[in-house]
Amino acid sequence: MTHVYPLRRSSRSEFLTLRGLRHHVLRWGQPLPGQPPLVMLHGWMDVAASFQFVVDALAGEREIVALDWRGFGLSDRAGADCYWFPDYLGDLDALLDRLSPGAPVDLLGHSMGGNVAMSYAGVRPQRIRRLINLEGFGMPDVASAAAPERLNRWLDELKAPPELRPYATLAAVAERLMKNNARLTPDKAAWLAGHWARETAEGFVLNADPAHKLANPVLYRKDEVLACWRRIAAPVLWVEGSEDQLARFWGRRFPREDFEARLAEVPQVQRSVLADAGHMLHHDQPEALAAQIDAFLAG
Incomplete structure (x- = not known):
């Protein structure tokens, strides 16, 4: 018999129209004077509810908002056959316009959400007070010569869309x-x-919209990403699990020394490795992660 997970903090499910799409958000707590909301961004093929375990472990009371990205969870699908990374930045910008139009927020992202958070914090540095990146490594740089084959693969996949x-x-x-x-x-x-x-x-x-599984016809440009990372003004907490995800996912296509060089470009970084944790570290060690988040946001 499976035990029932002991929920400690109940969330409120709400829907907001952002850039013409109905987005689902989960909200915990209430706004407090002088305290920014903590906004949480989930990873690829995940949902906002994924943060429940770490929210349950956080100390004190504060407003927390987690977004279902477009095409994930209960949010609307994009209505097209592709998803473009800049749209995530646009959706996040619209969300912050609704949540905290006149003051910066604390922002946390996991995996894909961490990559979005890092880019956004460089593009809109004035909107972020503190930034937490959970295993948002980015991706291997892709040479321009790969464009024809990538586009060819994308066109082929459009004719036979993926299914779940x-x-x-x-x-x-x-x-x-x-x-x-x-x-x-x-x-x-x-x-x-x-x-x-x-x-x-x-x-x-x-x-999740199966279209998320299509090959991305837009190549990942490390130089463009780093141009954003260098502009981050907020202190950054980088957290990863002790299980080496770079080697697991990419092997030598994305060597560790490449990532270390990238992270060195960020002006203010505090680093942490959670023991006995993998990529889903907010599931593996929510109490240990929550303790680090509490300390960083209070610092």
Whole structure:
């Protein structure tokens, strides 16, 4: 029998129209005078509810807002057959216009969300008080010569769009989550499954637009990303798990020394490695991560 995850802080589910799309947000706590909201951005193929465990472990009371990116969770799909990275920056800018138009916020992003947060903090440095990046390494630089083959692959995939296979039960979704992350406990997996997937006539399907799996026709340009990183004015807390994700995901395509050189370009960085944690460190070690977040935001 799977134990029920003991929820400590209840969230409020709300919808905001941002740039013409209905976006889903989760909100914990209430605005406090003089205290900026903490805005949380999830990673690729994830959802805002993924932050529940670390929110439960944070000390004190403060306003926390987590966004479902377009095409993920309960937010609208883009309405096109592709997703472009600049749209995430535009959606985040519109969200902050709604949440805190006249004052900076504290911003936290995981993986893809961490990459968005870093770029945004360089483009709009005045809007971020403190920035937390959880394993948002970026991607390997891509040479211009790769453009024809990448575009060719993208055009081919447009003719046969990817699909997301259904699962027979929510328990099967939870099993998939634990297969992806061996550190995820059954109670957390069962709780996440209900947010990660929805029931359809074919079974339980992930809350994500399959178009996210298309090859990206826009090449990753390290120099352009670093031009943004160099402009970050906020103090940055960089947190990664002890399990080396760069080697796991990219091998020699993205060597560790390349990332170290990139992070050295950021003006103010405090670094931390969480023991016994992988890429989903907010699931693996939420209490340890929350303690670091509390200390950094209070510093």
